[in-house]
Amino acid sequence: MTSIPTLTCCHSDERVTDHSITLPLTVEADLFEIAARCAALVSVLIETDDSASRTALCEHLLRAAKAA
Structure with missing residues (x-):
């Protein structure tokens, strides 16, 4: 039987959120970089439960979308 490796993140959720916001x-x-940034922000946003972090991520997502 083969095992399927799972991905683990050594960072806490707060550090991932902070990193996404501060980049x-x-x-x-270009549009590809903006689209990649938006996808990364949405990915973190989906996994975030903290309302303050969600608000900050939404604000950065809006700014990135306006840059396009």
């Missing part, structure tokens, strides 16, 4: 989106970012 700057440069003015020179």
Whole structure:
């Protein structure tokens, strides 16, 4: 029988959220970079239960969408 490896994250949820929020989106970012950033923010947003973190992630998602 084969085993399926599972992905584990060594960071806490707060550190992942903080990292997602603090990453700057440069003015020179193309649509692919903006789309990748939006996808990363949504991915973290789905897994976040804290309302303050969710609000911050939504604000950054809105800013990234406006940059497109």
